[in-house]
Amino acid sequence: MGSGFALSGLQLQPNHLLFSSRNFTTLLPASFTNSRHLPLLKLQNQPSLISSCVQVNSTVSQGTALSDICSTETYELADINWDDLGFGLVPTDYMYVTKCSKNGKFSKGDLQRFGNIELSPSSGVLNYGQGLFEGLKAYRKQDGSILLFRPEENALRMRTGAERMCMPAPTVEQFVEAVKMTVLANKRWVPPPGKGSLYIRPLLMGSGAVLGLAPAPEYTFLIYVSPVGNYFKEGLAPINLVVENEFHRATPGGTGGIKTIGNYASVLKAQSAAKAKGYSDVLYLDSVHKKYLEEVSSCNVFVVKGTTISTPAIKGTILPGITRKSIIDVACNLGFQVEERLVSVDELLDADEVFCTGTAVVVSPVGSITYLGERVSYGKTGVGAVSQQLFSSLTSLQMGLAEDKLGWTVELS
Numbered sequence: 001m002g003s004g005f006a007l008s009g010l011q012l013q014p015n016h017l018l019f020s021s022r023n024f025t026t027l028l029p030a031s032f033t034n035s036r037h038l039p040l041l042k043l044q045n046q047p048s049l050i051s052s053c054v055q056v057n058s059t060v061s062q063g064t065a066l067s068d069i070c071s072t073e074t075y076e077l078a079d080i081n082w083d084d085l086g087f088g089l090v091p092t093d094y095m096y097v098t099k100c101s102k103n104g105k106f107s108k109g110d111l112q113r114f115g116n117i118e119l120s121p122s123s124g125v126l127n128y129g130q131g132l133f134e135g136l137k138a139y140r141k142q143d144g145s146i147l148l149f150r151p152e153e154n155a156l157r158m159r160t161g162a163e164r165m166c167m168p169a170p171t172v173e174q175f176v177e178a179v180k181m182t183v184l185a186n187k188r189w190v191p192p193p194g195k196g197s198l199y200i201r202p203l204l205m206g207s208g209a210v211l212g213l214a215p216a217p218e219y220t221f222l223i224y225v226s227p228v229g230n231y232f233k234e235g236l237a238p239i240n241l242v243v244e245n246e247f248h249r250a251t252p253g254g255t256g257g258i259k260t261i262g263n264y265a266s267v268l269k270a271q272s273a274a275k276a277k278g279y280s281d282v283l284y285l286d287s288v289h290k291k292y293l294e295e296v297s298s299c300n301v302f303v304v305k306g307t308t309i310s311t312p313a314i315k316g317t318i319l320p321g322i323t324r325k326s327i328i329d330v331a332c333n334l335g336f337q338v339e340e341r342l343v344s345v346d347e348l349l350d351a352d353e354v355f356c357t358g359t360a361v362v363v364s365p366v367g368s369i370t371y372l373g374e375r376v377s378y379g380k381t382g383v384g385a386v387s388q389q390l391f392s393s394l395t396s397l398q399m400g401l402a403e404d405k406l407g408w409t410v411e412l413s
């Protein structure tokens with residue numbers, strides 16, 4: 001039988017992959033793991049279908065039982081340059097999709113091949129912006145298992161946003177199960193430890209057709225994923241922000257406190273102008289007094305003075321970041337005094353250190369702030385000590401390098 005070997009009547013070949021589940025087994029050349037070639041497996045109601053993908057290599061000896069292979073299995077990673085990841089879309093294998101009609105209950109979803117979706121030109125999301133998104137990450141541990149970070153918090157935030165946008169939302173349990181299912185189906189795209197993470201992007205949208213302004217008659221909940229590296233090209237190197245005086249991200253009574261899609265289209269103009277001038281992003285002020293800090297386009301902001309760390313309080317115009325909430329707890333546990341309150345632009349300019357937090361940016365130190373044409377720089381030696389300490393504490397938890405005493409991580413295997 002050459003260099004292959006038989007297993008339950010199946011001829012295994014070196015450098016082939018065995019896809020198996022309780023009721024399905026097939027062999028694929030390793031080259032088929034390239035996303036363009038991976039065949040569309042029928043996954044409906046069979047979430048465990050690709051639960052066992054093992055690389056069969058020439059070191060596996062003849063007569064090896066399936067259980068032996070599984071116990072020594074090496075998961076094949078996607079064939080990409082893991083050192084080259086930025087924060088751009090890398091198409092993966094599967095996405096999760098479920099829909100719900102007016103009764104407000106989402107049906108049990110399916111994994112589908114990642115790809116374009118069909119929408120009515122008259123859908124609520126395209127015409128009236130009835131849409132929300134979420135963002136969370138999965139990290140691969142040294143032992144190959146995968147960790148999610150506080151996924152139930154994203155589920156709860158999506159439910160809050162859905163209520164504001166007159167949309168039904170998946171339950172917390174449904175959301176978390178769907179995230180797990182999507183990550184496991186795309187596990188070969190979770191970067192090796194230290195190379196990045198798998199960014200998970202749940203979407204909730206009014207997919208039903210409407211013409212007059214009204215909530216859509218049908219909703220789609222979809223999750224896709226992409227491996228990512230650093231959000232800012234600077235990595236952990238400090239970013240340069242400019243305080244925006246003309247445009248505002250949110251107003252009292254508006255939707256700044258939820259993750260609705262329109263909040264992001266509306267910051268593009270100021271962000272593009274800032275980037276064209278060499279800044280990394282824009283820091284927004286409150287729209288009433290134009291004096292107090294709100295947040296950056298897609299992350300929260302913290303100001304350090306001595307052993308006190310202050311961040312703008314959540315009052316409807318600022319997104320309640322899950323990283324923000326986690327950093328507050330981590331900083332308190334490390335002995336810092338943390339204050340959630342109004343933080344003025346004067347305090348910002350007088351700070352010892354400034355940093356931003358978010359799922360995508362993690363903890364990103366700020367090197368300089370430009371306000372009304374004046375530039376203030378922080379620290380002479382790059383990353384500030386407090387930012388570095390908080391970054392290390394949080395990422396060790398997220399990556400499973402430190403004991404998770406708070407029960408924030410969810411392990412997938």
Ligand SMILES: Cc1ncc(COP(=O)(O)O)c(C=O)c1O
Nearest residue numbers: 298299300319321322323358359
């Ligand atoms: C406007 C805005 N603020 C803050 C954050 C940070 O939130 P989180 O830490 O939950 O990612 C995000 C990112 O999602 C955001 O879009």
